[in-house]
Amino acid sequence: MKDKSDTSSNWINPLFVTSDGAEKWSESLLLGEKLRRRANDGWALGTFLIEVPTAATVTALSLAEFDFVVLDMEHSSIGFSCLQTLISAGQAAGITTLVRPCGEDSGIIGKVLDMGAHGIMMPHVDSPERAREIVNQSRYKPLGSRGFSPLTRFDAFKEPLKSLGDASYVVVQIEGKEALKRVKEIASVPGIDAVFIGPYDLALSLGVSPGSPEVHRAAREMARQVPAEIALGIYIDDPDTCGEWAEQRFALQCVGFDGRMLSDGARQVSGAARSGMSRVGGKS
Numbered sequence: 001m002k003d004k005s006d007t008s009s010n011w012i013n014p015l016f017v018t019s020d021g022a023e024k025w026s027e028s029l030l031l032g033e034k035l036r037r038r039a040n041d042g043w044a045l046g047t048f049l050i051e052v053p054t055a056a057t058v059t060a061l062s063l064a065e066f067d068f069v070v071l072d073m074e075h076s077s078i079g080f081s082c083l084q085t086l087i088s089a090g091q092a093a094g095i096t097t098l099v100r101p102c103g104e105d106s107g108i109i110g111k112v113l114d115m116g117a118h119g120i121m122m123p124h125v126d127s128p129e130r131a132r133e134i135v136n137q138s139r140y141k142p143l144g145s146r147g148f149s150p151l152t153r154f155d156a157f158k159e160p161l162k163s164l165g166d167a168s169y170v171v172v173q174i175e176g177k178e179a180l181k182r183v184k185e186i187a188s189v190p191g192i193d194a195v196f197i198g199p200y201d202l203a204l205s206l207g208v209s210p211g212s213p214e215v216h217r218a219a220r221e222m223a224r225q226v227p228a229e230i231a232l233g234i235y236i237d238d239p240d241t242c243g244e245w246a247e248q249r250f251a252l253q254c255v256g257f258d259g260r261m262l263s264d265g266a267r268q269v270s271g272a273a274r275s276g277m278s279r280v281g282g283k284s
Helices: 020-029 031-041 055-063 080-093 107-114 128-138 152-156 160-167 177-181 183-187 199-206 213-225 239-247 258-279
Strands: 044-049 068-072 096-100 119-122 169-174 194-197 231-236 250-257
Touching (some): 020 080, 020 160, 031 044, 031 096, 031 160, 031 169, 031 231, 031 250, 044 055, 044 258, 055 080, 068 080, 080 096, 080 107, 096 169, 107 119, 107 128, 119 128, 128 169, 128 183, 169 183, 177 183, 177 199, 183 194, 183 213, 194 213, 194 250, 199 213, 213 231, 231 239
Parallel strands (some): 044 068, 044 250, 096 119, 169 194, 194 231, 231 250
């Protein structure tokens, strides 16, 4: 039960600034709210940044009309040395940035949120206890115990604890068969915005090949157990299936990733060029 004498979440920032710059900063830091609305409306299109982690890639994804990008620290070379640059690029481009941390250290969550990330996507969440720990690090009181530092960028908010706490988008990933057994409990933890299936790791946990019918059946069963107010997410290889997944309530969709899109696009350009040369008798 919340202590009625605790008024910390209503703290008014005495250094609050009203200016054009402050307005732009506040908009750039609250893009998690935009993602929440899109997911609630039925579809939010995202992708992973893994193999080409540059600010230019983030800009290109924004221009391609992706709603969000996941900066994947688990499967990439992304470290703290470049994370700030990528987050800032997302803020400048107006694309919501989520960070997928590596390892089990929950202490990293508050750090990446203070860096300006709009939310987190935490991998390998197998229990409601783990989900509560993640919320605890992601949310200010009363839902959590995230620490606060009066960073200068937060002077764009009159009530920074409320504004930033509400805007942070918290996603937990279901990637193992043990998590499937407890997904209803996990999704019911207050402060969770979405549960997201990692189909490759889930397939390995189930002992089947990626893309197998068993994975799709597990996803459909999960959808039946997750409360309607919690968004469902999934990684998708084939963009042509986005509509099918959306019809099954999977509104938070990560389609492909940066390296795969670059490779596919390069092959398409190369193939078209070679086809054109073959028609005029050149090299193929």
